[in-house]
Amino acid sequence: MIRYWIVLVLLVASGCSTVERAEFSSATASLVRAQDTLKYRGFTGEKREALPKAFTHSGVQLRNEPEYEAIVGDPGAIAAPDLSCERYVIALRTLLDQMEASKSFSDANGERALDILKARVDVLERALAPYKERSLAEASERMSVPLEGWEKTQVGDVPERSGRKGVVHGFFLAASGSSLPLYVAYEDERGVEDPTYFAFLTDEQAWSVAAFCDLASYLKAQVVPIGPLVAKMDAGDLAWENYLQRGYPQYPWENLLNDKLVSSAWNRPPTHQFVFLHAAPGVLFLLDDAKSSTFEAALLVQALGYIRYFDEDRGWYLGGSLTAAFPADDDVGLGYGVTVHLASTTGTLALPPLDLGVLWHEGQDSDGVMISVGVDVLKLLGQGSSKKP
Amino acid sequence: MAKNHLFLIHGIGRHEKGWSDTTWQPCILENLKAFAPYTDMSPEEIDNDLHFFEVTYDAVLDKSYRQRWKELANAIADTALPASVRSVMQELRQEPDARLPEYFWTHALDAILWFSLKQARGAVIQNVAKQLTRGLKAAQLDGADVHILSHSLGTSVIHDTLLCLAAGTESATVYDPNRGGIRWKSLVTVANVSRVVGAMDSPSDDLDVDAFRSHFSRVQGGDLVQFFVNIRHALDAVTFPRRFKPDWETPPFWYVETDRYDELLNIHDFETQFDHPVAARRCLRLFTGIDSLGTADEMKALWRRYDQKYGQSAGGLFSRLHEFIGPDPERKLGPGELARYFVELRREVLA
Numbered sequence: 051m052i053r054y055w056i057v058l059v060l061l062v063a064s065g066c067s068t069v070e071r072a073e074f075s076s077a078t079a080s081l082v083r084a085q086d087t088l089k090y091r092g093f094t095g096e097k098r099e100a101l102p103k104a105f106t107h108s109g110v111q112l113r114n115e116p117e118y119e120a121i122v123g124d125p126g127a128i129a130a131p132d133l134s135c136e137r138y139v140i141a142l143r144t145l146l147d148q149m150e151a152s153k154s155f156s157d158a159n160g161e162r163a164l165d166i167l168k169a170r171v172d173v174l175e176r177a178l179a180p181y182k183e184r185s186l187a188e189a190s191e192r193m194s195v196p197l198e199g200w201e202k203t204q205v206g207d208v209p210e211r212s213g214r215k216g217v218v219h220g221f222f223l224a225a226s227g228s229s230l231p232l233y234v235a236y237e238d239e240r241g242v243e244d245p246t247y248f249a250f251l252t253d254e255q256a257w258s259v260a261a262f263c264d265l266a267s268y269l270k271a272q273v274v275p276i277g278p279l280v281a282k283m284d285a286g287d288l289a290w291e292n293y294l295q296r297g298y299p300q301y302p303w304e305n306l307l308n309d310k311l312v313s314s315a316w317n318r319p320p321t322h323q324f325v326f327l328h329a330a331p332g333v334l335f336l337l338d339d340a341k342s343s344t345f346e347a348a349l350l351v352q353a354l355g356y357i358r359y360f361d362e363d364r365g366w367y368l369g370g371s372l373t374a375a376f377p378a379d380d381d382v383g384l385g386y387g388v389t390v391h392l393a394s395t396t397g398t399l400a401l402p403p404l405d406l407g408v409l410w411h412e413g414q415d416s417d418g419v420m421i422s423v424g425v426d427v428l429k430l431l432g433q434g435s436s437k438k439p
Numbered sequence: 440m441a442k443n444h445l446f447l448i449h450g451i452g453r454h455e456k457g458w459s460d461t462t463w464q465p466c467i468l469e470n471l472k473a474f475a476p477y478t479d480m481s482p483e484e485i486d487n488d489l490h491f492f493e494v495t496y497d498a499v500l501d502k503s504y505r506q507r508w509k510e511l512a513n514a515i516a517d518t519a520l521p522a523s524v525r526s527v528m529q530e531l532r533q534e535p536d537a538r539l540p541e542y543f544w545t546h547a548l549d550a551i552l553w554f555s556l557k558q559a560r561g562a563v564i565q566n567v568a569k570q571l572t573r574g575l576k577a578a579q580l581d582g583a584d585v586h587i588l589s590h591s592l593g594t595s596v597i598h599d600t601l602l603c604l605a606a607g608t609e610s611a612t613v614y615d616p617n618r619g620g621i622r623w624k625s626l627v628t629v630a631n632v633s634r635v636v637g638a639m640d641s642p643s644d645d646l647d648v649d650a651f652r653s654h655f656s657r658v659q660g661g662d663l664v665q666f667f668v669n670i671r672h673a674l675d676a677v678t679f680p681r682r683f684k685p686d687w688e689t690p691p692f693w694y695v696e697t698d699r700y701d702e703l704l705n706i707h708d709f710e711t712q713f714d715h716p717v718a719a720r721r722c723l724r725l726f727t728g729i730d731s732l733g734t735a736d737e738m739k740a741l742w743r744r745y746d747q748k749y750g751q752s753a754g755g756l757f758s759r760l761h762e763f764i765g766p767d768p769e770r771k772l773g774p775g776e777l778a779r780y781f782v783e784l785r786r787e788v789l790a
């Protein structure tokens with residue numbers, strides 16, 4: 051009997067607790083949803099109708115504001131391309147101490163915000179310790195140094211409210227694994243925003259946190275070594291121009307062929323090219339008829355050739371092709387031989403662009419050697435178009 | 440000392456220096472002036488907050504290919520050639536009576552060259568990288584945030600350029616945030632074609648071609664860029680094949696689809712798509728760094744203007760182009776198919 055009562059009591063208790071648990075679960079679920087906004091990641095939210103710029107404006111927009119200057123002063127006075135790691139940490143630590151000393155961070159949200167920033171600076175200080183007097187730029191090249199994550203950003207991990215999607219704005223500092231939310235805003239699908247926000251910091255706290263994160267981000271951005279890269283990018287672009295725009299010209303089929311056969315990358319223009327079925331006008335000088343200075347207009351077809359580019363800027367090229375010549379005068383007959391291609395792509399070489407060939411021709415009246423000259427050379431020499439006797 | 444530098448990357452077609460003065464900039468500024476505190480600002484005051492930096496790359500393609508082909512063909516114009524060769528040269532001379540329409544040479548060729556020639560892609564990337572680096576230096580001197588706004592072919596160009604720069608041995612320290620480099624504050628792509636004309640060969644010695652698949656590449660919010668907005672018009676036939684629609688978290692990624700237009704010919708245009716109030720406000724908040732931009736009343740006014748300006752919205756357009764692509768919109772079109780698709784698209788729109 052006693053056993054029966056014990057079982058009965060347990061059953062009832064169990065039933066009650068099940069009911070209570072169900073009610074609790076339901077309540078918890080709604081609490082969890084509410085806490086997403088009102089108790090977001092350990093920060094207590096407060097409904098606000100309007101927010102000062104510290105919440106809604108980027109660091110660069112805040113920098114000239116008097117509130118920012120009162121906290122940081124002029125960040126440009128600290129920034130320098132050779133800013134040392136030690137100086138960087140001191141600047142952040144000084145500002146952090148200043149924030150800690152002020153009364154505005156004495157509430158729970160303020161303390162939590164300070165703890166997060168301190169933890170982040172601790173991580174930074176440890177990572178930068180080996181570099182000390184060395185430049186921040188040098189240290190920042192090492193992937194193990196966590197210098198990123200000071201920018202204001204957004205996440206969408208809050209539930210909808212009255213059909214409006216919520217976005218949390220704040221500093222989600224990757225390295226420390228902690229989030230420092232500023233506020234939540236809601237907007238509908240037509241972009242119309244709810245006039246009520248949920249803020250997690252007071253105005254003073256927001257100004258200090260925003261100014262602190264901007265200083266950390268700004269100082270780091272100022273040491274990025276962009277200057278030396280400008281010259282390298284200019285040089286790379288010039289090399290491409292020299293190759294494609296001032297090098298030995300290519301027909302579409304040559305472009306296709308060279309694209310497949312010649313290795314290149316965006317920062318490594320090709321060092322050579324193949325010539326294939328390349329037709330160009332030229333003139334022939336028949337050596338066996340040199341006394342009469344006979345020039346013959348001709349179509350020169352470079353059947354197959356190879357051109358090598360020299361210098362980092364692909365500043366000049368030298369190559370050769372197997373050539374067939376089709377003179378305008380059928381009596382001269384088909385010519386065949388080799389052509390040398392030499393030119394400066396930058397205009398600095400003393401020689402003009404040179405397409406000079408030595409060909410054998412089999413004419414109706416006579417066979418013999420002839421010289422072929424590319425038409426560009428003639429233009430440069432001021433001889434104009436070809437002439438016939 | 441501008442606070443935000445906005446790099447503008449154009450799409451296909453000829454773009455001389457100052458190309459955005461009469462196209463994109465008025466559109467961006469008109470939308471910006473719909474919001475306080477910019478409503479009554481002078482151009483100089485606005486420039487202090489948002490400075491435009493044009494990037495051009497079509498001259499690289501034009502001078503390296505189209506013009507050189509034309510010069511070569513012109514040089515042998517008077518020469519006796521076999522009929523078949525003569526017709527090819529006639530096309531390369533781009534004469535009015537040639538079979539290829541002018542649109543092919545002025546617009547479609549850019550996309551074809553970028554898509555099919557690794558050297559063309561490499562030369563464009565290097566040229567754009569040069570301009571970005573110069574612009575970035577100016578932004579650093581200003582202590583400014585940097586943003587990118589790209590359209591059509593420019594979306595693919597900037598995608599590959601950012602990847603190459605972040606991976607390059609000499610450029611990573613400037614362009615890879617994990618190596619101490621900068622992180623672009625925002626990237627906006629309008630009519631994104633990065634999957635249509637995605638790289639077939641890697642243009643970088645440091646990356647495999649798979650690293651250039653735009654749904655999975657490092658050009659994402661929180662990685663090489665902080666925020667990423669993609670704007671697409673539902674009726675933009677240029678984005679029918681292999682649509683860019685990654686399954687990324689919002690934020691830091693936003694996908695805005697628009698469906699209104701004034702003229703069929705303008706659907707693909709930057710202005711038609713950027714003018715959408717949600718798109719414009721989203722982008723301008725990022726570009727100015729003011730997250731409170733656009734009150735409820737301002738947004739309502741912007742919607743009214745949009746409804747008046749863009750009256751048309753019709754489905755079922757361009758059925759022939761859908762047929763061209765076939766039942767699988769994910770099918771990768773080859774360079775030749777893509778050329779025919781663009782020419783067909785042009786005909787369809789003009790018809």
